[in-house]
Amino acid sequence: MTRFRRGFNGHTGDLNSNRVGAMKRRGLLLDRDGVINVDRGYVGTREQFHFMSDVFPFLATAQDRGYRLAILTNQAGVARGYYTAQDFEALTEWMRQELSRNGIAIDLVLACYEHPEGKVPSLRRESFWRKPNPGMVLDSVQRLNLDPARSVFIGDQIRDMQAAQSAGIGACLLMNDHITEPLEGVTRVADFSEALCAMPNPFA
Numbered sequence: 617m618t619r620f621r622r623g624f625n626g627h628t629g630d631l632n633s634n635r636v637g638a639m640k641r642r643g644l645l646l647d648r649d650g651v652i653n654v655d656r657g658y659v660g661t662r663e664q665f666h667f668m669s670d671v672f673p674f675l676a677t678a679q680d681r682g683y684r685l686a687i688l689t690n691q692a693g694v695a696r697g698y699y700t701a702q703d704f705e706a707l708t709e710w711m712r713q714e715l716s717r718n719g720i721a722i723d724l725v726l727a728c729y730e731h732p733e734g735k736v737p738s739l740r741r742e743s744f745w746r747k748p749n750p751g752m753v754l755d756s757v758q759r760l761n762l763d764p765a766r767s768v769f770i771g772d773q774i775r776d777m778q779a780a781q782s783a784g785i786g787a788c789l790l791m792n793d794h795i796t797e798p799l800e801g802v803t804r805v806a807d808f809s810e811a812l813c814a815m816p817n818p819f820a
């Protein structure tokens with residue numbers, strides 16, 4: 617296999633894998649509650665759903681930089697019987713329309729309804745999709761043809777970081793002032809402008 621060295625930055629790379637890499641896209645993978653909207657615990661209706669301030673310009677900028685956008689969310693509220701899958705889908709449809717009116721296209725939304733202590737019998741189980749497991753991250757990488765190493769996950773819980781790291785996501789950004797314990801490989805960001813600074817910018 618041919619190996620070569622890029623003159624301008626000294627990174628080495630494999631020619632073949634770089635060709636494949638050129639076809640793959642950067643992804644910005646987002647937790648929902650605490651990142652897209654304020655986390656009020658089991659948000660199941662439009663009335664409870666309040667967009668985080670500055671999330672629209674943040675997502676629009678990421679999109680302009682070539683990131684594909686995906687929302688990956690644990691929704692144990694369905695297993696617990698607080699709201700139904702149909703309620704979640706209706707809320708998601710409305711959320712996507714609001715984002716769309718602000719010029720933001722979400723490429724993929726994945727939700728895990730299951731929980732081992734759920735009330736709904738068919739959803740009372742462990743799931744590989746449920747963060748901290750990496751199922752939704754791996755699935756989004758495959759469905760959107762992402763390069764995980766050049767992709768970013770932003771979440772507000774340790775389980776988000778664990779899911780992203782297990783799936784080989786290159787930049788794991790934690791936006792939660794209340795979590796102070798040291799976390800290896802995690803970049804802490806106070807807000808969306810810090811998140812943007814921490815994200816690889818292909819145009820910089």
Ligand SMILES: [Mg+2]
Pocket residue numbers: 647648649650651655771772773
């Ligand atoms: Mg969250």
